[in-house]
Each structure stands twice: as C-alpha cells, then as structure tokens.
Amino acid sequence: MSTEQKPAKEGLFSKKNRALLIDPLNSNNPITVQVLGICSALAITVKLKPAIVMGLSVLVVTTMANLITSLMRNMIPNRIRIIVQLVVVAALVILVDQVLKAFVYDVSKQLSVFVGLIITNCIIMGRIEAFSLGNTPWKSVLDGLGNGAAYGGILIIVAFFRELLGNGTLLDYPVVDMLGLYDFGYKNNGMMLLPPMALIVVALIIWVQRAKTPSLIEKD
Amino acid sequence: MKFIQNIFDATRPAVTTGKLKPLYPLHNALETMMFVPDHNAHSGAHVRDAIDLKRTMVTVIFALVPALIFGIFNGGYQHYKALGLLNDAMGWGQFFTVDNFLFGAWKIVPMIAVTYMAGLGVEIYFAGINKHPVNEGFLVSGLLIPMTMPIDMPLWMVAISTIFAVLIGKEVFGGTGMNLLNPALTARAFAFFAYPSFMSGDKVWINTTTEAGQAVVDGFSGATALGQYATSGTTTFSAWDAFLGLIPGSIGETSTLLIVLGGIYLIATGIGSWKIMAGSTLGAIAMGLIFNAAAPHMLTEAQQNFMSIPFYYHLVFGSWAFATVFMATDPVSAAHTERGKWIYGFLVGFLGIMIRVFNPAYPEGMMLAILFMNVMAPLIDHYVVNANIQKRLKRAKA
Numbered sequence: 127m128s129t130e131q132k133p134a135k136e137g138l139f140s141k142k143n144r145a146l147l148i149d150p151l152n153s154n155n156p157i158t159v160q161v162l163g164i165c166s167a168l169a170i171t172v173k174l175k176p177a178i179v180m181g182l183s184v185l186v187v188t189t190m191a192n193l194i195t196s197l198m199r200n201m202i203p204n205r206i207r208i209i210v211q212l213v214v215v216a217a218l219v220i221l222v223d224q225v226l227k228a229f230v231y232d233v234s235k236q237l238s239v240f241v242g243l244i245i246t247n248c249i250i251m252g253r254i255e256a257f258s259l260g261n262t263p264w265k266s267v268l269d270g271l272g273n274g275a276a277y278g279g280i281l282i283i284v285a286f287f288r289e290l291l292g293n294g295t296l297l298d299y300p301v302v303d304m305l306g307l308y309d310f311g312y313k314n315n316g317m318m319l320l321p322p323m324a325l326i327v328v329a330l331i332i333w334v335q336r337a338k339t340p341s342l343i344e345k346d
Numbered sequence: 347m348k349f350i351q352n353i354f355d356a357t358r359p360a361v362t363t364g365k366l367k368p369l370y371p372l373h374n375a376l377e378t379m380m381f382v383p384d385h386n387a388h389s390g391a392h393v394r395d396a397i398d399l400k401r402t403m404v405t406v407i408f409a410l411v412p413a414l415i416f417g418i419f420n421g422g423y424q425h426y427k428a429l430g431l432l433n434d435a436m437g438w439g440q441f442f443t444v445d446n447f448l449f450g451a452w453k454i455v456p457m458i459a460v461t462y463m464a465g466l467g468v469e470i471y472f473a474g475i476n477k478h479p480v481n482e483g484f485l486v487s488g489l490l491i492p493m494t495m496p497i498d499m500p501l502w503m504v505a506i507s508t509i510f511a512v513l514i515g516k517e518v519f520g521g522t523g524m525n526l527l528n529p530a531l532t533a534r535a536f537a538f539f540a541y542p543s544f545m546s547g548d549k550v551w552i553n554t555t556t557e558a559g560q561a562v563v564d565g566f567s568g569a570t571a572l573g574q575y576a577t578s579g580t581t582t583f584s585a586w587d588a589f590l591g592l593i594p595g596s597i598g599e600t601s602t603l604l605i606v607l608g609g610i611y612l613i614a615t616g617i618g619s620w621k622i623m624a625g626s627t628l629g630a631i632a633m634g635l636i637f638n639a640a641a642p643h644m645l646t647e648a649q650q651n652f653m654s655i656p657f658y659y660h661l662v663f664g665s666w667a668f669a670t671v672f673m674a675t676d677p678v679s680a681a682h683t684e685r686g687k688w689i690y691g692f693l694v695g696f697l698g699i700m701i702r703v704f705n706p707a708y709p710e711g712m713m714l715a716i717l718f719m720n721v722m723a724p725l726i727d728h729y730v731v732n733a734n735i736q737k738r739l740k741r742a743k744a
Contacts, residue, residue, distance in 0.1 A: 313541055313544070315540040317536060317539040
C-alpha cells in the first residue's frame with residue numbers, strides 16, 4: 127500500500143488511485159480472492175432484490191467507514207483502535223438499518239439480522255485495518271467504493287443465477303413464465319434455493335475468474 | 347474388423363497433429379474400446395495384471411445387469427398392475443412378459459442413453475482440456491445413475507443431474523480417482539434436492555399414464571414401502587415380495603435377491619470390498635435392533651410401528667441393498683484402510699437406517715449416509731493409520 131506523504135502532488139484519478147478502485151473488482155476481489163464476507167453472500171442471495179440492497183448497504187458502510195476512520199487516523203490511539211472502528215461501523219450500520227426500515231421495509235424484513243451483521247463483515251473491518259488507518263481520506267474512499275462494489279457485484283451475480291434458476295423470476299418478475307418454458311416441462315431447480323448452492327455458484331465464479339486471470343493461479 | 351482398424355488409422359493424423367485435436371480423447375477412447383492398444387512399455391519395471399480400470403468397471407457392469415433387467419421388467423409390471431390389467435393368479439407368468447419388458451425398456455433405455463451422453467460429453471471435454479485419455483470411471487456411474495432414479499424422471503433432469511455430478515462431483519477434483527464423493531450418488535442427491543416432487547412422494551415410482559400421456563388412475567397411490575411406513579407405520583408389501591423385488595421403487599433398487607447375487611459376484615472377483623458390505627449389514631442390523639428395543643418408548647403410534655418392525659425388513663425394503671453393494675463399495679470414495687472399511691461400512695448401514703426411520707422426509711437415508719461417510723472416509727483412514735503407527739512405536743519401545 128502506498129504511504130501518505132507524497133513529494134509530488136497526485137491527481138485525483140492518477141493511475142495508482144484508479145488501481146485502488148479497480149483492483150478489488152477483479153484481481154483482489156474480497157469474496158472470490160480473499161474469501162471474506164462469505165456468510166452473508168450465502169444468506170441473502172436467494173433473491174436479487176435483497177442482494178442488491180445488501181450490496182448497496184455494504185458499499186455505503188465501507189466507503190463511509192473508510193472515510194471517517196481515515197480522517198481520524200492520526201487521533202486514534204493504537205491500543206483502542208478496534209473499539210473506535212467498531213463504534214464508527216456500528217453507528218453507520220444503525221443508520222443504514224433505519225434508512226432501509228423507513229424506505230424499503232419489505233426488503234429490510236427479508237434481510238432481517240443480516241443488516242445488523244454488516245458490523246461483523248470481515249471486509250469492512252479488514253479495509254479499515256489494512257487501508258484507511260494508513261491512507262489519506264480520498265484514497266480510503268476509493269478503496270471503500272472499490273471493495274463495496276466488488277462485494278455487491280459478486281452478490282448480484284450469485285443472486286441472479288439463484289433467483290433465475292431456483293425461482294424462475296428476476297426481481298420478482300416471472301421471466302421463465304414469460305418465456306413459456308414451463309409449457310415444455312421445465313421445472314425450477316429447488317437446489318438453487320438451498321445455501322450449499324450459493325457456495326457452489328461462488329466456487330464456479332472463482333473458477334471462471336481464475337481461468338481468465340492467470341496471475342491468480344498459484345505456482346505449484 | 348480390418349476396415350474399422352483402417353478408419354482409426356486414417357483418422358489418427360487428423361486428431362493427433364491436425365485440426366481435430368480436441369477430438370483426440372474421443373478417438374482414443376473408441377479405439378482402445380475396440381482394439382488392444384499397440385503402445386509398448388519403454389523403460390523400467392512394469393506390473394502385468396489382468397485387472398485394469400477398464401476390466402474393473404466392466405465387472406461391476408456385469409454385476410449390475412441382472413438388477414437392471416429386473417428393473418426394466420418391474421417398470422412394466424408395476425405400470426400394468428396399477429392400471430388393473432394384471433391378474434394376480436398368474437404369478438411369474440405375468441411378470442416376465444414381452445409387454446412388461448417393452449414398456450420398461452421404452453422408459454429406461456433412453457434414460458441410460460441420456461446419462462451416458464451427458465456424462466461422457468463432460469468427460470471428453472475435460473479430457474481434451476487436461477490432455478489425458480478419457481477415463482473408464484464413468485462407465486459404471488453412467489449405469490448407476492439411471493438405476494437410482496424413479497421410472498418417470500424427465501430425461502433433461504437426468505441429464506442435468508449427471509452433468510452436475512461429473513462436473514462438480516468429479517472433474518473439479520481432478521477426475522476419476524480424485525473425487526471426494528460418489529459421482530452416481532451426487533447425481534441422485536442433486537436430483538433429489540433440485541426436483542423433490544419428481545424424486546419422492548407416492549406419485550413418482552409407478553408410471554400410471556397411458557401411451558397417449560393421460561393419467562388413467564386418479565388418486566392412485568404408488569407409495570414405496572418406506573413411504574407407507576413413514577406415513578402410517580405399516581406396509582401393504584410383504585417382505586418376501588420386497589426380497590424378490592415386486593415392489594415400487596427406483597429402477598434398480600427393488601430386487602434384493604439379484605443385488606445380493608451381484609454382490610456375491612463382486613466379492614468373488616475381488617472387485618467389491620466384502621468388508622464394507624459386511625460392515626454395512628452389521629450396522630443396519632444393529633440400528634434395527636436398537637429401534638426394536640426403543641420402539642415402546644416412542645410417542646406417536648406410527649413411529650412405534652415403524653421402529654418395531656423386524657430388523658431384516660430394513661434389509662429388503664428401500665435402497666439399503668443397492669446402496670451397500672454398489673454405492674458404498676466405490677473404491678475411490680470409500681475408506682481405503684482395511685480396518686477403516688469395517689468402520690466405514692458399519693456407519694453407512696447404521697446411519698442409513700437411522701435417517702430412514704427418524705426423518706420421514708428422507709426415506710432414502712442410505713444416499714445421505716453414504717455421501718456423509720464419503721466425506722468422513724479420509725478421517726477414518728487417518729485415524730486407522732495413526733493407530734497403527736502408535737502401536738508399532740509402542741512395540742519398538744518395548
């Protein structure tokens with residue numbers, strides 16, 4: 127990771143800064159490469175809509191948490207930094223939870239405990255510990271945006287396949303029914319709705335990603 | 347035979363160096379199936395043995411064939427019996443009829459063909475990617491998969507289950523010999539959880555539609571013996587019929603007699619492990635006896651009845667025999683140490699009967715028990731090997 131004191135002034139979207147935003151989307155993906163945040167990826171990907179809301183919530187929380195901790199990084203005593211991080215993340219999660227309850231109550235009910243559990247999402251604590259405590263606010267925001275988007279992206283891909291194949295719908299819109307596949311004897315795949323299938327879909331995504339990105343493959 | 351050899355010789359350059367390279371595994375598989383390969387050993391010592399993978403697999407297929415033929419007859423027999431076209435007094439004369447065979451074959455042969463096409467398609471594709479010849483491992487899986495399915499299973503579901511099993515159950519681990527789970531059971535488990543309404547309940551085991559596709563027998567219940575036990579605690583089938591196989595069920599599982607014959611053949615040829623089969627028998631009997639002892643203390647009457655049936659009923663109803671002889675003995679996914687095979691087999695039988703009785707939603711507990719023990723097999727082996735090391739260390743110290 128880059129250090130904070132730079133002799134020369136860096137552009138807002140310099141090559142390094144763009145890498146902060148883009149790397150998590152592929153070569154340093156929090157779910158498929160670092161294998162973090164798996165539990166929520168299994169739990170809330172049965173349908174597309176909760177997955178999108180969850181992805182957005184985590185995106186907001188990582189970005190804001192990164193920004194706030196980065197602003198405070200020189201004031202936080204090292205010994206109690208975890209407590210401070212937790213307070214920041216918890217406050218943000220409560221905010222997000224209240225917003226969800228106010229505006230998308232049905233989705234908030236589906237997500238139930240998993241919104242509260244964003245606090246324990248390894249990705250958020252990991253980004254604060256590894257990045258924002260040692261970097262300037264702007265870089266931390268980019269890093270948070272990149273990681274949040276990467277998490278949400280994988281969530282949406284998994285939920286897309288699980289809802290389409292398991293329920294025959296997309297965002298509760300009966301796609302398979304519209305295509306008339308049921309008339310040919312097509313049936314929804316109940317296995318897709320069970321948690322193990324989320325794990326297998328994530329594994330298949332990892333497989334495809336590694337096949338396309340040789341730098342991720344271990345040497346031996 | 348010369349002209350077939352000529353075809354292979356003529357097409358060889360195209361698939362080894364020419365444009366059709368991806369088809370080499372297919373070419374190689376077909377050629378070695380028909381002719382003895384002409385490659386020689388180049389160096390070093392070699393073990394010469396009549397038993398190779400291909401011979402092993404073919405032996406298992408021979409052991410499966412009687413149960414399969416019976417399953418084909420039974421498919422037609424159950425169908426015509428449900429339609430009320432059979433007369434009970436005629437006995438075996440109405441079981442081994444051309445009609446029964448044709449009806450069963452009409453349903454089952456396409457299923458076998460689809461399984462082989464789907465499974466071998468994936469195998470050949472991966473053989474092309476990994477640049478190794480197609481493995482014979484799928485020959486048995488491809489016959490086992492349809493034999494574990496109900497007769498009315500739609501073909502595309504069979505195909506998807508097979509592809510899933512070969513891809514996720516086998517190829518991602520590195521192909522035949524590296525798989526953690528039994529591929530045939532992976533296919534069945536996938537079908538069971540993905541399409542439960544086609545794999546369980548009392549409607550799927552007997553075909554009750556006419557050739558035109560109309561359901562002729564409304565409200566006909568074709569529950570399996572275990573299904574009946576789970577709902578009412580009794581069954582209308584006799585243990586003798588179940589032993590012979592004249593009951594509804596998955597295609598290959600009904601005839602305990604022929605499965606036992608297949609098992610004896612496997613043991614005699616040294617292909618199947620008698621320790622696993624014996625272990626599973628002991629486990630099933632032990633669990634059955636425990637249930638008999640515990641039955642009076644159960645709360646519901648259905649459960650009391652189900653648990654108090656004699657232990658040998660468990661050996662003839664449902665898939666216990668088929669699973670024990672053909673599924674649990676899979677040499678790749680079973681335990682490898684000799685003592686481990688006893689433990690593995692015992693727990694397969696023990697857990698299988700336990701799941702079957704305790705959880706009415708999964709009357710086929712054997713499938714889940716074997717998959718579970720497949721995962722546990724390396725652990726069993728680990729402790730058996732360690733125990734041996736400890737024993738020898740102690741002896742060395744003394």
